[in-house]
Amino acid sequence: MTSFSELGLAEPIVRALTEEKHVTPTPIQAQAIPAILSGKDLIGIAQTGTGKTAAFGLPILDHLSRNPRRIEPRSCRVLILSPTRELSGQILDNLDKFGRHIRLSTTLAIGGVPMGRQIRALQRGVDVLVATPGRLMDLVENNALKLDTVEVFVLDEADQMLDMGFVHAIKAIVRRLPHKRHSLFFSATMPSAIADLAASMLRNPVTVAVTPVAKTADRVDQRVIFVEKPAKAKMLAEVLSTEEVDRALVFTRTKHGADKVVQVLARAGHKAEAIHGNKSQNQRDRVLAAFREGSLRTLVATDIAARGIDVTGVSHVINYDLPNVPESYVHRIGRTARAGREGIAISFCDGEERAYLRSIEKLIRMTLPTTDRRGEARPAEAADAVGEDRPRANAQPRGERQERREPRGERKEARPPRAERPQGERVQGDRPRGERPRGERTGAERNGAERNGAERHGAERVHSERPAGARQRSAAGPHGEGRKADARPAHGGRAEQPRSERGGRAQGGQRAQSSEIGAIGFMRAPARSDKTGPARRPVR
Incomplete structure (x- = not known):
């Protein structure tokens, strides 16, 4: 035909x-x-x-x-x-x-x-x-x-x-x-x-x-600029100033983002208008008419509002935010290179949008060429990288990153290897826990520490309402076992003891007795009594 x-x-x-x-x-x-x-x-x-x-x-x-x-x-x-x-x-x-x-x-x-x-x-x-x-x-x-x-x-x-x-x-x-x-x-x-x-x-x-599914326009020059989110506004103003722009269509992901971009461009001396769902129909018609006739050079839009924009003079499509739906990328860049003309599509990609970029490249079946913030082409191996192999935004060469990590490596070497440490010395991080191995504290040292703990909290209430006889049990209970009241510090806390000398859990959920019981073995503790009444055994 x-x-x-x-x-x-x-x-x-x-x-x-x-x-x-x-x-x-x-x-x-x-x-x-x-x-x-x-x-x-x-x-x-x-x-x-x-x-x-x-x-x-x-x-x-x-x-x-x-x-x-x-x-x-x-x-x-x-x-x-x-x-x-x-x-x-x-x-x-x-x-x-x-x-x-x-x-x-x-x-x-x-x-x-x-x-x-x-x-x-x-x-x-x-x-x-x-x-x-x-x-x-x-x-x-x-x-x-x-x-x-x-x-x-x-x-x-x-x-x-x-x-x-x-x-x-x-x-x-x-x-x-x-x-x-x-x-x-x-x-x-x-x-x-x-x-x-x-x-x-x-x-x-x-x-x-007429074209393969999701194939983008062949006459569109596409490229990606890796730039962190706070620097996107400055980069957009730079692109609009340095590129030969006839009409530029800028895409954002949200309505609020579109309005914010318009304000930033106005402060940078670039006239721009936004079109999105929160604008009235009269506002949208007025802005779109100005963009068609060329009196408005830059139009900022969301995906929904820009779907019906059919303007043959759009020379640049700028993805200020990458779309989270990869098919939207195809529609966006289709706003340029219309009616047999050529166009340019520039996409800003920050660290959080790398996954979106991978999805887009998978859909359109090509790897988008990348440039740095100055617009210079990256090396071929960086441009061909997809997914995790892509360089990060503002990434530095591998050699520089290695040099920056050298001081940390020197700190690691300052600590002696495990095989060279003295036997019994435990090191956690860079700080030894102590010189004496666990389990070698003497009984006198331990009891003194317990008394110091009790005296330190003496002004506070430590079962002070109980009669003295109820608070202090004899060293030997009905079964020949018991514990000193001083062995338990204030507020039910436990004095610092080596793990080997701490009492374990006895049967029935009762705590085994202190060091005296530990000396003769773990024995079942008697059922706990009330303050003054006889001992009661739990009902089974």
Whole structure:
């Protein structure tokens, strides 16, 4: 196929294409349009900027022009779902432009604007309704729209729909559609979840894929700059000052991050505006119009808001934050190198984003070239490294790291090896625990330490309410065993003793007696008595 006139489209549509100076179809258009005209369901896989909107829009216009009929109130003949307001608006603009010579009624149903105007537009019915899932469900639940007369259903940017959490809304919408319909399914990537969704919606579909799955644009010069998070703002201002930027689209992961980047760039003397979900629809339209016409050079956006940005003059895409969903990287850099032009994609990667970078490289099946903070290319072995072998941000050569570790090694050598230590000397870290091995303290030293401990806490309450006779037991109990009250320090603590001379646990959970018992062996302690009453044995 060499021209649109050879695809079998109706004459009014070909005339509009000629007036817009569109003569030769893109690969996705050349393959998809004949299949759709034949009435087959279709799965179209192509990266952004390849003409997917015209690939399904032109056959839809051809169907409407060849099959005019009366539209029922509160209904539509064609339903097109897209993930964002901006993309929905662009789809409708293209349909109006290419269908200017046929009688066509269209309307837009998106959030951010009053629903009353949309309800009034649907009262008489329309040929084409382009909508976002959330607003469409609002209209259906308010009985402002019926879906039982839809002839053609289009799901555009299906992978982004799932990323945004619209899967349940899409399934609810599909259940309300007539069983007999023509379904078209378009996506830039085709992970397994998207394939499952397509299988549940389509009947014997034809698959058209003009590029390998998740393959990025060949005309995009991609590179990664390793830079820590606090230095990203300065690096962004430097890139915008040194690169030959026509229009730059900067991606952040969050809405707050987008606003913060705009403020930082303003302090650095760069005019920028943000577009994200917290902006009103009027603000988003105003900023996007300024970016299209070139009066705004830098646009900062989140993934959701930027999905519908179709501006041919974007020379640079800058990933201020790497996306945590690798497929989003493909969509982001697809904003540049459109309509046959070339583009540049620069990604900032800090230490916490290395895992995201590995996932992206695995998806696009290539290793992205890396540069340092000055924009100089790294050595080939560093650029080819993937995963853990990649150099860290601001990493120093291996030799310098070794020199920095030498003092620690000298401290280790200062401690004698285990074989050269005197027998019996225990070393923990760099500090000996003591000169005398455990178990060699004399009884006199031990008893003196215990008395010192008791005297040190004498001002505190150490069972002082008990009578003296109850507090001090005789050295020999009913079974010829006992212990001195002084052997137990204040607050139930235990004086420091060598482990070999500490009393173990006797049977029944009772503590074995002190050193006197230790001298004659471990013997069972008597049942503990009350303060003044006789001893009580535990009930078994």
